[in-house]
Amino acid sequence: MIYSSELIKGTLKTIILKLLRDQGRMYGYEITQKVKDLTAGKIQLTEGALYPSLHALEAEGILTTETEYIGKRMRKYYSLSKAGSTLSQEKVSEFADFIQTMKFLLDIKTDLA
Amino acid sequence: MIYSSELIKGTLKTIILKLLRDQGRMYGYEITQKVKDLTAGKIQLTEGALYPSLHALEAEGILTTETEYIGKRMRKYYSLSKAGSTLSQEKVSEFADFIQTMKFLLDIKTDLA
DNA sequence: AAATATACATCGGTTTCTTATGTATTGATC
């Protein structure tokens, strides 16, 4: 089962920032594969969503980049800046809180209000 | 703390469908208040998002409506159709699964791949 | 040699939400 696309909306940045915090540095394609592996294929990031998002985060100073070549093929590695490291923690905390709230909201069986 | 807007994106339909399954029938304003109450103000649905979404769900045959008047003030009650009842369960299940996946994804401390 | 995988990038269109605006009634406060 692959999640309906609207579900994943808004979580992309959080996923990127968390992976980079764990992995140190990653390149775009690697991120798509890592997410696919870790979620058993349930979340498949599209390049059309990922690359613009990475570019935006870089422009905001959240990510820094280093370009390397494996043979003739380019790899653009992304890492967290200091601001990115802070933001990564904030985003994950916020999402953890959000999960709790949604769990409660979606588990209600009786009228609690 | 109010969640950043992009976090909530894509969850509106699920929230509506779940609440209607629990409550039987609700009107728009009631939904905004109920969500606010149940989430301690952390999720505040805006009318500009809610009403178009309700209209769309009605047009798709997911929701049915009855209009009533309290004095001279209109209330438009929404209920789940049969298709809506099925969809409600599917959406909540999908979200529950999504939560599990995201929890795993955001909790990784070490390289598991 | 052909197909698949790796690796980047952009762009048009769609969906979804935000912010603002508009109308009107009802209840509370002063």
Added chain:
DNA sequence: GATCAATACATAAGAAACCGATGTATATTT
């Protein structure tokens, strides 16, 4: 009894974010 807040609907322009397609090129597998 006037004013403000709450209740209750609705729409509409613009922004944000993503999808799907397209494009380029190298490397690996079959």
